[in-house]
Amino acid sequence: xxxxxxxxxxxxxxxxxxxxxxxxxxxxxxxxxxxxxxxxxxxxxxxxxxxxxxxxxxxxxxxxxxxxxxxxxxxxxxxxxxxxxxxxxxxxxxxxxxxxxxxxxxxxxxxxxxxxxxxxxxxxxxxxxxxxxxxxxxxxxxxxxxxxxxxxxxxxxxxxxxxxxxxxxxxxxxxxxxxxxxxxxxxxxxxxxxxxxxxxxxxxxxxxxxxxxxxxxxxxxxxxxxxxxxxxxxxxxxxxxxxxxxxxxxxxxxxxxxxxxxxxxxxxxxxxxxxxxxx
Amino acid sequence: xxxxxxxxxxxxxxxxxxxxxxxxxxxxxxxxxxxxxxxxxxxxxxxxxxxxxxxxxxxxxxxxxxxxxxxxxxxxxxxxxxxxxxxxxxxxxxxxxxxxxxxxxxxxxxxxxxxxxxxxxxxxxxxxxxxxxxxxxxxxxxxxxxxxxxxxxxxxxxxxxxxxxxxxxxxxxxxxxxxxxxxxxxxxxxx
Numbered sequence: 348x349x350x351x352x353x354x355x356x357x358x359x360x361x362x363x364x365x366x367x368x369x370x371x372x373x374x375x376x377x378x379x380x381x382x383x384x385x386x387x388x389x390x391x392x393x394x395x396x397x398x399x400x401x402x403x404x405x406x407x408x409x410x411x412x413x414x415x416x417x418x419x420x421x422x423x424x425x426x427x428x429x430x431x432x433x434x435x436x437x438x439x440x441x442x443x444x445x446x447x448x449x450x451x452x453x454x455x456x457x458x459x460x461x462x463x464x465x466x467x468x469x470x471x472x473x474x475x476x477x478x479x480x481x482x483x484x485x486x487x488x489x490x491x492x493x494x495x496x497x498x499x500x501x502x503x504x505x506x507x508x509x510x511x512x513x514x515x516x517x518x519x520x521x522x523x524x525x526x527x528x529x530x531x532x533x534x535x536x537x538x539x540x541x542x543x544x545x546x547x548x549x550x551x552x553x554x555x556x557x558x559x560x561x562x563x564x565x566x567x568x569x570x571x572x573x574x575x576x577x578x579x580x581x582x583x584x585x586x587x588x589x590x591x592x593x594x595x596x597x598x599x600x601x602x603x604x605x606x607x608x609x610x611x612x613x614x615x616x617x618x619x620x621x622x623x624x625x626x
Numbered sequence: 627x628x629x630x631x632x633x634x635x636x637x638x639x640x641x642x643x644x645x646x647x648x649x650x651x652x653x654x655x656x657x658x659x660x661x662x663x664x665x666x667x668x669x670x671x672x673x674x675x676x677x678x679x680x681x682x683x684x685x686x687x688x689x690x691x692x693x694x695x696x697x698x699x700x701x702x703x704x705x706x707x708x709x710x711x712x713x714x715x716x717x718x719x720x721x722x723x724x725x726x727x728x729x730x731x732x733x734x735x736x737x738x739x740x741x742x743x744x745x746x747x748x749x750x751x752x753x754x755x756x757x758x759x760x761x762x763x764x765x766x767x768x769x770x771x772x773x774x775x776x777x778x779x780x781x782x783x784x785x786x787x788x789x790x791x792x793x794x795x796x797x798x799x800x801x802x803x804x805x806x807x808x809x810x811x812x813x814x815x816x817x
Binding site: 359360361362363364365368369372446450453454457458461478481482483485 | 720721722723724725727728731786787788789790791792793794795796797800804
């Protein structure tokens with residue numbers, strides 16, 4: 348009844364609906380009183396980073412997704428496609444980064460169709476920061492955006508509240524400090540592609556081995572003018588071990604003393620045939 | 627007010643030392659200001675005014691945030707038939723920090739864009755646009771049916787963008803439909 352009367356006054360709009368917020372708050376209070384936990388969102392406790400080299404950008408990410416203290420996904424892909432020349436790594440809440448990058452990718456595609464030009468990284472950056480600021484940080488997406496456009500290679504880091512930085516090397520996520528330490532030590536301007544790939548691989552490895560929230564493999568994405576190499580996985584740093592011994596016993600290891608067979612008589616009580624409805 | 631603006635224009639021109647003869651410049655600028663500043667609220671080009679804060683209260687572009695108070699119908703009381711029973715606790719605080727800002731987001735964006743347009747191009751620009759919006763908004767089905775708002779979307783530029791409004795909670799897929807009779811009566815009553 349209430350829903351019908353509500354829709355009289357205002358036209359129904361799409362987007363976020365805040366109807367259940369009060370109910371959720373009450374539920375959460377009740378549940379914590381009983382001692383249980385409300386299920387938490389899946390985060391990507393992460394190490395992501397990016398670096399500008401001579402001809403383009405190298406983006407790197409680990410592949411672990413966590414749900415509290417449990418590894419939810421051992422091999423998730425954190426480097427998202429935005430446009431043929433722009434890719435974006437996402438840290439924070441996994442669903443938020445996924446949906447945000449998909450929306451921006453669609454918008455950028457429509458925009459580039461309308462302008463009939465290859466999209467620019469600054470456009471993607473502006474769209475992302477305006478959307479994240481509109482939601483005041485409630486969308487938990489920390490992103491590293493990189494690409495090559497008509498003005499050269501560009502690298503941005505975008506924080507959940509909507510601030511952005513344009514830098515030659517950036518790291519984000521829970522393992523960002525470990526990765527930044529590697530960058531600060533070995534970054535040089537105008538590196539070659541192989542050096543840049545090695546540097547990013549080492550930075551992500553530092554995050555993987557020194558941060559509990561990051562783990563599994565290292566993904567790389569190398570973007571240059573006219574070419575994108577999506578290397579997944581570039582380096583399997585944490586391969587699962589192979590069991591060296593076999594604990595199965597051979598047939599006949601245990602000696603048999605006696606053997607007795609008891610037949611179990613089952614009689615048919617009822618038999619029904621149910622025809623399939625194939626009309 | 628207008629004389630003040632013209633004097634400040636002349637002052638800034640003198641400082642700029644432009645080569646165009648001052649008399650013609652005077653006529654150009656004054657014509658511009660009379661066009662834009664014809665209302666009781668002075669519209670000051672931001673490049674000329676040194677301090678806009680003091681006059682902010684006079685600008686009619688500030689947007690009061692609507693939404694959380696009790697909805698009053700006719701006779702100044704809560705319209706129980708249309709908006710259900712009221713409860714003070716529900717209306718005191720919004721249930722989520724973003725609820726109010728999201729409810730009024732489109733409205734606020736429009737007001738901001740129109741006031742910018744008015745400051746840049748003059749009063750005629752937002753007036754013409756709003757006239758077109760009003761005409762396009764009338765192209766729709768009866769209130770309880772889903773209309774595509776194609777003309778309005780094209781004018782606003784929404785046909786070239788996708789946001790959460792298009793993905794989440796699509797009104798075309800909603801499980802509840804409004805009461806047709808009540809909605810049409812409401813709409814005609816408003817008009």
